[in-house]
Every structure is written in structure tokens, then in C-alpha cells.
Amino acid sequence: xxxxxxxxxxxxxxxxxxxxxxxxxxxxxxxxxxxxxxxxxxxxxxxxxxxxxxxxxxxxxxxxxxxxxxxxxxxxxxxxxxxxxxxxxxxxxxxxxxxxxxxxxxxxxxxxxxxxxxxxxxxxxxxxxxxxxxxxxxxxxxxxxxxxxxxxxxxxxxxxxxxxxxxxxxxxxxxxxxxxxxxxxxxxxxxxxxxxxxxxxxxxxxxxxxxxxxxxxxxxxxxxxxxxxxxxxxxxxxxxxxxxxxxxxxxxxxxxxxxxxxxxxxxxxxxxxxxxxxxxxxxxxxxxxxxxxxxxxxxxxxxxxxxxxxxxxxxxxxxxxxxxxxxxxxxxxxxxxxxxxxxxxxxxxxxxxxxxxxxxxxxxxxxxxxxxxxxxx
Numbered sequence: 001x002x003x004x005x006x007x008x009x010x011x012x013x014x015x016x017x018x019x020x021x022x023x024x025x026x027x028x029x030x031x032x033x034x035x036x037x038x039x040x041x042x043x044x045x046x047x048x049x050x051x052x053x054x055x056x057x058x059x060x061x062x063x064x065x066x067x068x069x070x071x072x073x074x075x076x077x078x079x080x081x082x083x084x085x086x087x088x089x090x091x092x093x094x095x096x097x098x099x100x101x102x103x104x105x106x107x108x109x110x111x112x113x114x115x116x117x118x119x120x121x122x123x124x125x126x127x128x129x130x131x132x133x134x135x136x137x138x139x140x141x142x143x144x145x146x147x148x149x150x151x152x153x154x155x156x157x158x159x160x161x162x163x164x165x166x167x168x169x170x171x172x173x174x175x176x177x178x179x180x181x182x183x184x185x186x187x188x189x190x191x192x193x194x195x196x197x198x199x200x201x202x203x204x205x206x207x208x209x210x211x212x213x214x215x216x217x218x219x220x221x222x223x224x225x226x227x228x229x230x231x232x233x234x235x236x237x238x239x240x241x242x243x244x245x246x247x248x249x250x251x252x253x254x255x256x257x258x259x260x261x262x263x264x265x266x267x268x269x270x271x272x273x274x275x276x277x278x279x280x281x282x283x284x285x286x287x288x289x290x291x292x293x294x295x296x297x298x299x300x301x302x303x304x305x306x307x308x309x310x311x312x313x314x315x316x317x318x319x320x321x322x323x324x325x326x327x328x329x330x331x332x333x334x335x336x337x338x339x340x341x342x343x344x345x346x347x348x349x350x351x352x353x354x355x356x357x358x359x360x361x362x363x364x365x366x367x368x369x370x371x372x373x374x375x376x377x
Contacts, residue, residue: 002039004119007363008099008356010036010112012092014075015101019137021076026137026145027054029075033135034058040119042133047155049148055136057149057158060118062130062374069373070132070160070331071118071366072323073111074139074146077103083350098353105342109354110166110362111135113341117366128374132158139323142182142284146323150330159332162297164369165322168342168354171362173305175298175337176290176317178226179257179325181266182283184250185210185274191247200245204238207249210278211236214253217273219266223258226288226317230256252283256319259288286325290317291335301337304368308361318344339365 005013013036017029027048034044034056042058049055062068080089080102087093087100094100099109118131125131138144149155187207192200211233219229231253238249255266263285271280291298293315302313324336341362346352 001041004040004116007112007116007359008094010116011099011104011109011354011359014108014112015092015103016090018090019076019103020079021138021140023052024076024137025052026075027052030054030056030135030137037115041122047149047152049138049145053137053145055145055149056133057155058133058135059158060122060125060131062125062128064127064129064374066129067159067161067334068130068132069370070134070158070163071114072134072136072163072165072327073107073114074136074323075108075111076137076140076145077106078140078348081350086351094356097356099356099359100351100353102352104346104352104354105168106347106352107167107340107342109342109359110168110340113359113362114164114166114366117363117370120363121367121370124371124374129161131370132160134323134327136323143286143321143323143326146326150326157331160334162334162373163324163328163331163336164366165324165336165338166340167318167322167338168340168344168347169318169338170343171305171308171339171341171358171365172316173298173301173313173337173339174316174318175293176225176288177321177324177338178229178317178319179261179263179288180284180286180321181255181257181263183253183255183267183270184281184283185253186248186250186279186281187277188279189245189247192245194243194245197245200247203246203249206277207236207238207251210274211251213274214270217270219255219257220261223260225290225315226258229258229261257288259290263287286321289322289324289328289336291337295335297335298337300372301339301369304365304372305339308365
């Protein structure tokens with residue numbers, strides 16, 4: 001068996017691939033990763049979901065019967081942005097203890113960390129119930145890859161006993177995240193010449209009225225852990241030319257929710273709030289994720305993480321969504337923790353980086369969790 005790459009080397013290999021989404025183009029990166037995982041003894045199946053788009057499922061089997069431990073990670077990244085980068089975004093430069101590159105924190109370093117941890121702990125995995133890696137594309141645009149993965153009847157999805165999602169948390173265990181409901185609200189009017197607006201109905205005015213109303217829409221009370229649900233109008237579109245009355249306009253709304261808020265009921269309430277003058281279409285519908293902090297496995301994870309943090313670890317969630325929103329229900333709703341080496345403040349930033357110390361600590365942390373996984377709780 002060929003020698004395994006170090007976590008730094010593997011992260012740099014992954015960073016060298018341009019997997020900016022859109023368009024994604026994860027295929028080249030994931031095919032390289034498929035070949036590498038196979039050289040290290042993994043059984044790998046590939047699952048395309050579009051042109052140059054791909055997911056992978058990789059397994060190291062155990063000798064014991066029972067559900068495996070799962071790691072989840074995505075290989076697509078957000079665009080570079082308009083600001084110039086000081087360090088090459090695909091270069092993987094290490095400067096002052098920081099590993100730079102688009103996707104370093106979100107979340108290629110984590111993917112490298114759990115792969116290296118699994119390779120290093122092959123003996124423990126073999127003696128237990130095994131490990132499965134769920135490697136996806138398309139996460140950044142609404143978990144498109146994960147959604148495709150669960151939609152294929154031919155895909156033999158594993159039923160893990162627990163799931164670790166390697167998103168950026170600075171090695172702090174996170175037990176859930178808010179849901180995401182993205183809606184498009186459209187208004188229709190009647191076109192007319194801009195010099196005779198009284199003959200038309202201005203769809204932009206209708207949209208502006210609706211945006212004014214939506215600011216007073218109450219989603220629900222604060223959640224004990226996730227706090228208050230939020231709503232944001234992110235984009236507005238309307239009109240074809242300056243000297244015509246626009247007959248169509250739209251605005252997109254980003255709602256972040258907690259487990260007590262049913263998305264279908266929210267849409268119904270919002271429709272009533274805005275009236276029939278607005279047509280609502282769902283763009284993204286991802287439920288909130290929350291595991292009981294007192295679950296024995298979660299307590300085991302917290303204990304493993306505690307030495308990396310000065311203050312006692314308390315239940316924490318993040319506002320962003322992860323592939324867990326799509327995958328958990330499809331694999332039997334096992335307990336899930338979001339835990340990765342990336343810097344949360346660096347996700348989607350110019351000159352994104354991951355602290356090298358965090359990365360090496362995370363490998364050791366994942367190794368410990370792999371070894372402890374087969375022990376009685």
C-alpha cells in the first residue's frame with residue numbers, strides 16, 4: 001500500500017483544485033480523491049449528479065456487526081469575491097502558521113483531517129463496525145449534491161450510528177444549526193409606456209409594498225438555543241427598460257428557522273401576510289438540525305474536545321446550514337455533531353485560511369473519536 005499523505009499535503013492537494021460553485025466542477029477533485037482513497041484501502045463508489053459534478057461514498061469496513069461512524073464533508077467552495085487575494089487561492093501557502101486557500105476552512109482541511117484520521121486508525125476501524133465517508137459537491141448552493149445522493153434509488157446509503165460533519169467550528173463541538181428556507185416572491189402588473197404610467201400597473205411598486213410588509217412578519221418566538229428566527233430580503237429584480245412600466249418584479253427572501261417552525265406553515269402564513277398580489281415559490285427548503293446535548297455519544301464528543309478549550313463546553317449551534325439538513329433524515333436520523341478545524345470567521349472570506357495547529361489538533365481529535373466509537377458508552 002502506498003504511503004499516506006500528511007494532513008497538510010492532502011489539504012494542499014485538495015486546495016489546488018478549483019471547485020468554485022457555481023459551477024462546481026467537483027468531478028476532477030473527487031476522481032483524484034477516489035483514486036487516492038482506493039490506494040489506502042477504501043471501497044469507493046462514485047455518484048455523478050450533473051456535468052462535472054460528483055459525490056463519493058467511501059467505506060472502511062469493520063469486523064463487528066453494527067452501524068458505522070460517518071464523516072460528512074463537501075468539496076465545493078464559494079467564489080473568490082471581487083477583492084484581490086494576497087496569497088494564491090489555490091496555492092495552499094503556509095504563512096505564520098496559517099494554511100491559505102479557498103476552501104481551507106470551509107471545508108477541505110476537515111475532509112483531509114478525517115481521511116488522514118481514518119487511515120491512521122485503520123486497525124481500530126477494522127476491529128469495530130467501520131467508517132463511511134460521505135463526500136459531496138454542491139453544498140454551497142443549497143446541498144444540491146447531498147439532495148442528489150439521496151434521490152438516487154440505486155445508491156446504497158449507509159445507516160450510521162453517528163455522524164460528524166466537518167464544517168468550520170474551530171474544533172468546538174456544535175450540536176445543530178438553523179434551518180434555511182429561501183423563497184422567491186413575485187409580483188405581476190401591467191406594462192405601459194413610461195410617459196403614460198397611469199395606463200399600467202407597476203410591478204416594482206407592488207414588490208416594494210410587499211417588502212415593506214415583510215419587515216413586520218413575525219416568524220416565531222426565540223428558541224432556547226437557536227435564539228430568534230431571522231428573515232432577510234437578499235435580492236430584488238424588476239423592469240426591462242427605464243421608459244416602460246414594469247409588469248413583473250421579484251425579490252428573494254432568506255429565512256433561518258428552528259426545529260419548532262414547520263416550513264409549510266410558515267409559507268402559508270407569509271402568503272396571507274402578503275396577500276394574493278404576491279406569488280411565492282420555494283427555492284431551498286432545509287430543515288433545522290438539533291441533537292440532544294445529553295445523548296451519550298454527544299457527551300463523549302464533548303469530553304474529547306474539552307482539552308482544546310479553556311472554558312467548559314456548552315451546547316452551541318451555528319446559523320449556517322450543512323449537508324446534515326438533507327442527509328440525516330435519509331440515513332435514519334442518527335446523532336450528529338458539527339466539528340471541524342476551520343475558522344468560522346474565515347468561511348467565504350478573502351484570503352481564507354485554516355490554522356495549522358487547529359488542523360493537526362483535529363486529526364488527533366478525530367482519531368480519538370474513531371477509537372472510542374466502538375467502546376461501550
